Amino acid sequence: MAYVPLADQDHEMEMHHPHSFVEKYVWSQDHKVIAIQYGGLAVFTGIVGLVLSLLFRMQLGFPDTASFIDPNFYYQAVTMHGMIMVVYLLTALFLGGFGNYMIPLMCGARDMVFPFLNMLSVWVFLLSVIILMASFFVSGGPTGGGWTLYPPQTNLAGTPGHDMGIVLMLVSLAVFIVAATMGGLNYVVTVLQYRCRGLTMMRLPLTVWGIFVATLLALFAFPALLVSAIMMLFDILLGTSFFMPAIIESGSPLDHNGGSPILFQHLFWFFGHPEVYIVALPAFGLVSDVLSVHARKNIFGYRMMVWAIIAIGGLSFIVWAHHMYVSGMHPYFGFFFATTTLIIAVPTALKVYNWILTLWEGDIRLNAPMYFAIGFIFTFIHGGITGLFLGNVVIDLPLSDSYFVVAHFHMVMGVSPVLVVFAAIYHWYPKITGRMFHEGMAKLHFWCTFLGTYAIYLPMHYLGFLGVPRRYYALGTTDFIPASAQDLNTTITIAALFVGASQLLFFINVFWSLRNGPKADPNPWGAASLEWQTPDTPPVHGNWGDSLPTVYRWAYDYSVPGAEQDFIPQNTPEEEGPTMNDDGMDKEA
Amino acid sequence: MSLFKNVTAKPWERKGVIGGLEPEGAFESPNEKVALSIFLVVASVVFSLFTVGYILRMELPDWRPLSEPTQLWFNTALLVLSSVLFQWARNITKNDQEKNIRIAFFGAGAFAILFIVGQLITWDNLQNAGYFLTSNPANSFYYLMTGLHAIHLLGGLWVWSKSSIRLLSGAEPKDIKLSIELCTLYWHFLLIVWLVLFALLSNT
Numbered sequence: 001m002a003y004v005p006l007a008d009q010d011h012e013m014e015m016h017h018p019h020s021f022v023e024k025y026v027w028s029q030d031h032k033v034i035a036i037q038y039g040g041l042a043v044f045t046g047i048v049g050l051v052l053s054l055l056f057r058m059q060l061g062f063p064d065t066a067s068f069i070d071p072n073f074y075y076q077a078v079t080m081h082g083m084i085m086v087v088y089l090l091t092a093l094f095l096g097g098f099g100n101y102m103i104p105l106m107c108g109a110r111d112m113v114f115p116f117l118n119m120l121s122v123w124v125f126l127l128s129v130i131i132l133m134a135s136f137f138v139s140g141g142p143t144g145g146g147w148t149l150y151p152p153q154t155n156l157a158g159t160p161g162h163d164m165g166i167v168l169m170l171v172s173l174a175v176f177i178v179a180a181t182m183g184g185l186n187y188v189v190t191v192l193q194y195r196c197r198g199l200t201m202m203r204l205p206l207t208v209w210g211i212f213v214a215t216l217l218a219l220f221a222f223p224a225l226l227v228s229a230i231m232m233l234f235d236i237l238l239g240t241s242f243f244m245p246a247i248i249e250s251g252s253p254l255d256h257n258g259g260s261p262i263l264f265q266h267l268f269w270f271f272g273h274p275e276v277y278i279v280a281l282p283a284f285g286l287v288s289d290v291l292s293v294h295a296r297k298n299i300f301g302y303r304m305m306v307w308a309i310i311a312i313g314g315l316s317f318i319v320w321a322h323h324m325y326v327s328g329m330h331p332y333f334g335f336f337f338a339t340t341t342l343i344i345a346v347p348t349a350l351k352v353y354n355w356i357l358t359l360w361e362g363d364i365r366l367n368a369p370m371y372f373a374i375g376f377i378f379t380f381i382h383g384g385i386t387g388l389f390l391g392n393v394v395i396d397l398p399l400s401d402s403y404f405v406v407a408h409f410h411m412v413m414g415v416s417p418v419l420v421v422f423a424a425i426y427h428w429y430p431k432i433t434g435r436m437f438h439e440g441m442a443k444l445h446f447w448c449t450f451l452g453t454y455a456i457y458l459p460m461h462y463l464g465f466l467g468v469p470r471r472y473y474a475l476g477t478t479d480f481i482p483a484s485a486q487d488l489n490t491t492i493t494i495a496a497l498f499v500g501a502s503q504l505l506f507f508i509n510v511f512w513s514l515r516n517g518p519k520a521d522p523n524p525w526g527a528a529s530l531e532w533q534t535p536d537t538p539p540v541h542g543n544w545g546d547s548l549p550t551v552y553r554w555a556y557d558y559s560v561p562g563a564e565q566d567f568i569p570q571n572t573p574e575e576e577g578p579t580m581n582d583d584g585m586d587k588e589a
Numbered sequence: 590m591s592l593f594k595n596v597t598a599k600p601w602e603r604k605g606v607i608g609g610l611e612p613e614g615a616f617e618s619p620n621e622k623v624a625l626s627i628f629l630v631v632a633s634v635v636f637s638l639f640t641v642g643y644i645l646r647m648e649l650p651d652w653r654p655l656s657e658p659t660q661l662w663f664n665t666a667l668l669v670l671s672s673v674l675f676q677w678a679r680n681i682t683k684n685d686q687e688k689n690i691r692i693a694f695f696g697a698g699a700f701a702i703l704f705i706v707g708q709l710i711t712w713d714n715l716q717n718a719g720y721f722l723t724s725n726p727a728n729s730f731y732y733l734m735t736g737l738h739a740i741h742l743l744g745g746l747w748v749w750s751k752s753s754i755r756l757l758s759g760a761e762p763k764d765i766k767l768s769i770e771l772c773t774l775y776w777h778f779l780l781i782v783w784l785v786l787f788a789l790l791s792n793t
Contacts, residue, residue, distance in 0.1 A: 113620045181631060185624045193615045193623060198606040202598040219627065223634040227642065231733070238722055240729040242646065258651030258726065263642060270638070298601065306596060554600035574605045 018541065029115035030541050031100045032432075037122045038183075039097030045129055046089035052077040054500050061493020063474055063486075071473040072160035075144030078471060079161075080132075082147025083169070086275060087176060088132065090417055092125060094282035095180065095218060098424060099187045099211045101432070105531035106208050108196025108549045108571075110542045112186045121186070124179035128172045135161065135168035143169045146471060148268060151243040151261050155236055157250055167236060170229040177222045177229075187215045196530075198551035202306065203570070205529045205555040206299060209306050210285020213313040214278045221274035221317070228267035235259065262327055269320035276413050277316040281309055283420040284351055287373050289555075290423045291355055293527045294370035295362030296566050298556035300354045308347035315344040325393050326400045334393045341391035345384070352381055363559060363566070367525065368442035372423035375450045376416050383412025386461065401471070404464025407457045415453045422449070422506065429510070430520030431531060434538045437513040441505055448502035455495035459488050528567045529555040625771050629778050632741065636782050639737070640789060643730050647793060655727045657791045658714055664707035665787060671700035672780045675773040682766040690762045694769065697776070698749045705739050705746075727793075734786055738779065745775050 018024040025033060056077040059069045100118070104111050112118045135142040143161035145154030153159055154166050191212045231242040235256065243264040244256035292299040299305060321329065321337040355377055364370065386408040390396045399405060429437050467480050475481060522537040535545040549571040557568040616623050646652065674697035681690045712732065720728050752768040
């Protein structure tokens with residue numbers, strides 16, 4: 001019997017070839033169009049988040065110069081910036097954007113397993129963004145309780161957006177979780193079921209592994225946010241006391257009684273910590289592939305990289321309380337979470353070593369994506385090491401809620417994943433659009449972003465050591481903070497404005513090159529993985545023409561001794577390339 | 590291939606097509622069943638977290654346990670019957686038979702609807718007896734958890750009603766075989782969730 005891949009046994013797949021413009025680009029069920037929709041919407045939301053950060057940086061750098069930035073607006077901007085960047089930009093971009101684009105192509109499938117559900121996912125995501133943005137236009141504005149939304153503070157009259165803003169935020173998050181779950185089921189089942197012939201799990205590129213495990217984390221961690229959002233909505237709208245303790249607001253006692261704010265914190269961080277890895281794991285995967293391709297070497301320690309992704313994913317569920325050391329906990333409890341936190345550094349460090357060893361003696365091509373990938377190694381090591389500081393209870397206590405924490409998490413889960421986003425967009429741009437971007441402009445964009453973000457976040461560590469607290473609208477006068485801290489804040493704001501403005505280079509490059517860039521080679525970097533082997537560039541609906549590819553090797557056959565080219569595509573049959581044994585030595589196939 | 594063997598394979602060593610007709614490591618079940626199984630794990634996480642919240646909140650001093658109405662036993666029986674009938678419907682289609690399929694499939698849904706009606710009556714009785722949502726956290730959790738369970742059941746009934754309409758409008762039972770199988774799996778899951786919730790609610 002002739003081999004019929006699972007993906008081709010599904011007759012429904014053939015039925016929805018789009019005909020009209022609306023079917024093709026609006027109500028599209030093509031994973032590539034959905035990926036662009038997801039990614040575009042995430043980036044749009046991210047720009048809102050970026051502008052908000054520049055506005056509150058204005059207040060910190062040049063206090064009271066912009067009259068519309070009052071304390072309420074400041075807190076709302078800080079809160080919305082945090083939530084938008086973590087959930088609506090990074091999560092949606094990595095899973096909905098890159099996950100959608102890469103998984104079917106890298107798995108050699110025609111599309112996702114459930115294309116209709118996939119389409120539904122992006123439209124529900126749009127709904128969640130609309131609800132989120134609506135909170136800017138309701139009375140009281142968006143919530144200003146900090147992105148962690150801790151009750152009771154978030155729900156009390158002193159906090160901006162305590163009436164409608166917080167309700168819309170929670171509803172938007174719940175809707176987002178529905179979208180993420182629909183998408184997530186698709187990604188996981190596609191990776192499990194729709195891999196083409198010969199493509200074992202251990203032959204998958206690390207991009208797919210990173211997104212796959214991150215999606216599992218999302219599926220199992222978002223419920224904690226959903227549960228806390230539902231219970232908090234009950235507290236706010238129906239007057240229950242799940243989280244709200246007996247409390248006096250503006251002199252009069254509220255109806256709540258006996259609720260536990262700490263319970264909310266546990267639920268929130270049971271989601272919140274895996275969320276860090278929902279963002280980080282896809283970035284790890286994408287950057288591994290970019291490094292390997294541009295270093296013309298197989299990724300060092302592929303199996304270890306896969307195991308590390310799985311180990312980090314598993315461990316990320318038992319470290320959450322390190323975000324709550326100052327909430328008052330039993331010392332042994334803190335000890336446990338400090339230990340697990342430090343253990344998670346082991347597989348993470350292993351990945352960093354393997355990236356560096358991938359570069360070692362590689363035939364490195366310093367293309368623009370490689371700039372960003374190598375930049376990522378710097379920022380990630382930097383942010384990771386400050387994480388080790390904060391993972392220890394005794395060091396965390398004095399540094400908690402200071403700018404050191406802000407600097408740490410921006411380096412590790414802000415700048416680092418964003419550098420990978422740029423690396424990945426530049427790397428796959430030729431495949432996605434069929435055009436080349438402007439190399440010089442991309443490199444200029446790199447230097448502005450890389451050096452600029454260091455100019456922002458490096459001084460913040462020092463502010464943290466001084467004891468400058470985060471989230472404060474104005475510092476006032478304190479004995480322990482010297483007046484020069486304000487000069488540092490001004491410098492940081494100037495750097496932030498510079499970095500914000502320099503992102504225009506990226507957008508100009510991406511949009512200008514769409515029409516004016518030179519036509520791209522189908523495989524300009526000489527990459528071995530499947531997505532570069534499509535018959536059309538950009539890939540058309542159905543991806544693979546008449547028949548699905550067959551895979552004969554892993555995704556990292558670079559610089560194989562004796563081979564004609566310095567890469568062997570995954571779908572090149574056995575005879576055409578020699579195989580390697582364990583030591584990387586030639587062995588006749 | 591076992592998971593362990595899978596992740597310890599050395600991909601750089603083995604060249605050529607690996608595996609038989611199916612991609613290696615894929616489940617043999619239909620994709621919909623794989624997706625539903627993963628979704629059931631997600632739903633379990635949701636219910637588990639509510640349970641954890643319940644247990645933690647219970648330890649605070651203002652907790653006044655709710656004495657669960659005996660009607661819940663009757664409701665439980667309805668849900669058990671619903672599950673049993675789904676299993677019957679599944680067995681019929683699995684053996685490629687048609688006899689009694691309509692009785693089993695429609696009956697299963699009907700008992701599920703009765704269960705939800707029963708739950709609503711229980712809510713009503715509790716309200717009348719003065720056990721309001723906000724009067725105590727135990728009450729809040731009772732309404733929240735039973736409500737969430739009922740919403741999951743309603744989701745299942747939506748799929749059931751779509752298949753029922755197909756069955757009524759002349760579809761062969763074998764056409765909705767997969768749908769029946771998935772409903773059965775889902776109903777058994779919700780029955781187990783209900784039994785755990787019921788045990789938790791009535792023992793605390």
